[in-house]
Amino acid sequence: MTGAPPSPANFADLETIDPDTLTAQLVDLLTVERIENDSYRGKPQVDGIGRVFGGQVIAQALQAAQATIGDGKEAHSLHAYFLRGGEEGPPIDYAIARDFDGRSFANRRAVASQDGTPILNLTASFQTPEDGLAHENMPFPHVPSPEDLKSDHQLRREIFADKLDQMSESQRHFMLRPRPIEMRPVDGLHWMETRPREPKSQTWFKTVGRLPDDPALHRAVIAYASDYTLLGTAAIAHGLSWMRNELVGASLDHAVWFHAPARADEWLLYDTDSPWSGNGRGYNRGRIFSEGGTLIASVAQEGMMRKRRERK
CATH class of the missing domain: 3.10.129.10 (Hotdog Thioesterase)
Incomplete structure (x- = not known):
């Protein structure tokens, strides 16, 4: 949604915002643009104010790293360090380093920058899906269903x-x-x-x-x-x-x-x-x-x- 924030008079109108439009805006936000080999650019948040949401930078960095993986491998972990707060408005550039490409695993590093200043470092690991020893020892919490909240x-x-x-x-x-x-x-x-x-x-x-x-x-x-x-x-x-x-x-x-x-x-x-x-x-x-x-x-x-x- 663009334009000025809603006033108290039209507060209830927020219920009528098209969910598909909001979702399309999120997809667009997380779709990074390829600038050149291993260099990508992320869009700013629509109507963003203040500092960039950290989850946005993480997700865009992951998308940039995923764009360089083309042989069926899937991300199984990521580790990110926030260096500085990003500013809403300017685009964010992502430089990708291809540290490792193996038969089962691959590794990528992403550096997110604004105006040439790094704001986040992210490392992501990728694996070709396979069967293996499996267990799960994390009980599901007893909570109300989302329909009841x-x-x-x-x-x-x-x-x-x-x-x-x-x-x-x-x-x-x-x-x-x-x-x-x-x-x-x-x-x-x-x-x-x-x-x-x-x-x-x-x-x-x-x-x-x-x-x-x-x-x-x-x-x-x-x-x-x-x-x-x-x-x-x-x-x-x-x-x-x-x-x-x-x-x-x-x-x-x-x-x-x-x-x-x-x-x-x-x-x-x-x-x-x-x-x-x-x-x-x-x-x-x-x-x-x-x-x-x-x-x-x-x-x-x-x-x-x-x-x-x-x-x-």
Whole structure:
């Protein structure tokens, strides 16, 4: 959706936004352009404001790396380090290094840059699918089905409906703009809570519309969505929130292991927890399940997490 952010008067009109349009915009965002051999360019977010969403840079870097793999291999893991915050607006360039091409495995490095300055390094490993010893020792969480939960968008609409006229234009834009990923949190909007509790969270997610039948794109969308909710899990233990401007933080690194193929336009459960925080950092883990209970992917992320000092 383009144009100015919705005003309180037309808040309800957000329900009528075409899901297929939002999904097409996400596909376009994650479709990188080949500039020359092993050099690609990613588009900026439509109506993006402030810093670039980290999941976008991860997903575009993965797409650029996947574009150089042409022999049937599939990404099974990625490891990314955030170097600097990217700025919304300018395109992001991705330089790919072909470090290894074997019969079963391959490896690629991607450096994401804006105006010649690196903002992220990503390494991705690829494997030719094969049968092997298999086990799965990660029980599916007992949570309500997505059909029984309200979406993140609905919760925002209910909680902030009477506060919209007190918000700045950028705040309204952030709260109200439609998103291509629908999220249905099991435990509500945890970033609204002020009571410290066990740092765990579960959220169902999928794209709002149907995606093309491209497994590489579905992996990229899952990598994109894996950056949602994860960093805030560590803050739950302290009853603090970035949304209330109580913390200063940024993602430091992000890793994803893809265990099984999945469609990102069908419900997936993101189960996150935070075993540790300290030294100005918070460590977070995530497990992504299909609605049928199959473990699809595992995620880990560490981020800078500092309590904001009050100004005298």
